[in-house]
Amino acid sequence: MALQDDSFWMRVAIDVAAEANTPFGAVLVDEEGQHVAGFNSTKLDGATAHAEMNVVRKMDQLDYDNAEDLILYTTVEPCPMCMGAVIWAGIGSVKYGLSIDEVTEFTKQIKLPSTELAKRSWRSILITGGVEKEKCFELWK
Amino acid sequence: MALQDDSFWMRVAIDVAAEANTPFGAVLVDEEGQHVAGFNSTKLDGATAHAEMNVVRKMDQLDYDNAEDLILYTTVEPCPMCMGAVIWAGIGSVKYGLSIDEVTEFTKQIKLPSTELAKRSWRSILITGGVEKEKCFELWK
Numbered sequence: 449m450a451l452q453d454d455s456f457w458m459r460v461a462i463d464v465a466a467e468a469n470t471p472f473g474a475v476l477v478d479e480e481g482q483h484v485a486g487f488n489s490t491k492l493d494g495a496t497a498h499a500e501m502n503v504v505r506k507m508d509q510l511d512y513d514n515a516e517d518l519i520l521y522t523t524v525e526p527c528p529m530c531m532g533a534v535i536w537a538g539i540g541s542v543k544y545g546l547s548i549d550e551v552t553e554f555t556k557q558i559k560l561p562s563t564e565l566a567k568r569s570w571r572s573i574l575i576t577g578g579v580e581k582e583k584c585f586e587l588w589k
Numbered sequence: 590m591a592l593q594d595d596s597f598w599m600r601v602a603i604d605v606a607a608e609a610n611t612p613f614g615a616v617l618v619d620e621e622g623q624h625v626a627g628f629n630s631t632k633l634d635g636a637t638a639h640a641e642m643n644v645v646r647k648m649d650q651l652d653y654d655n656a657e658d659l660i661l662y663t664t665v666e667p668c669p670m671c672m673g674a675v676i677w678a679g680i681g682s683v684k685y686g687l688s689i690d691e692v693t694e695f696t697k698q699i700k701l702p703s704t705e706l707a708k709r710s711w712r713s714i715l716i717t718g719g720v721e722k723e724k725c726f727e728l729w730k
Contacts (some may be wrong), residue, residue: 529677
């Protein structure tokens with residue numbers, strides 16, 4: 449089976465978000481394409497239950513030798529809480545749709561880019577923005 | 590009953606940490622002195638299970654009208670993940686023992702002070718360091 453591309457995985461994150469009626473969805477994928485998905489469940493589970501936190505907390509369900517091989521797809525750039533979790537968990541790549549700046553018109557944000565937080569850490573994390581950006585934007589309408 | 594002071598609550602956090610054989614303990618206290626406590630359980634529960642995250646996730650066990658009235662005591666300054674959780678949860682005060690800088694000699698840290706992250710947010714959070722600092726330091730020995 450050919451491995452799926454970024455667009456495919458971001459659409460999984462978008463679908464998970466849309467089904468839960470929230471603009472925040474995330475998927476954590478290993479090298480074999482196994483994955484765990486989650487959405488923002490803060491209304492039910494409290495302030496820490498962002499989509500990315502929910503998937504990082506399920507990462508032990510994946511089969512990997514090195515967490516650096518995992519890729520986190522998320523509809524919105526991880527906030528410092530979620531990016532902190534990515535750093536501590538040792539996840540190697542983050543690919544997001546909309547940036548923190550781009551969603552500030554819709555919702556309050558902690559205005560610290562994920563790249564800036566990564567630079568303050570001991571990890572080298574590959575961060576890519578703008579994946580399926582228009583479709584992520586539609587989740588806010 | 591007279592309300593307890595900072596030293597009292599930090600010692601509760603220190604005791605919780607010491608019993609779990611970790612240098613990281615935290616207590617979240619409401620205005621009546623009700624509290625939830627936690628310690629770093631990352632070995633068991635994964636990368637996100639820092640002491641502060643564990644107590645913020647239990648905050649619904651407390652009885653409060655406004656989260657701004659809650660005080661988080663923690664043996665070490667909250668990392669950006671945990672400080673992000675504090676911001677999202679709307680907790681009004683953080684009092685810590687050792688700073689992120691002060692524990693860098695013992696363990697890897699994301700080098701972003703809690704005050705700096707708070708400034709990037711829409712919250713006004715009262716942050717105080719150095720509470721029972723020597724006793725918090727002893728947890729690392």
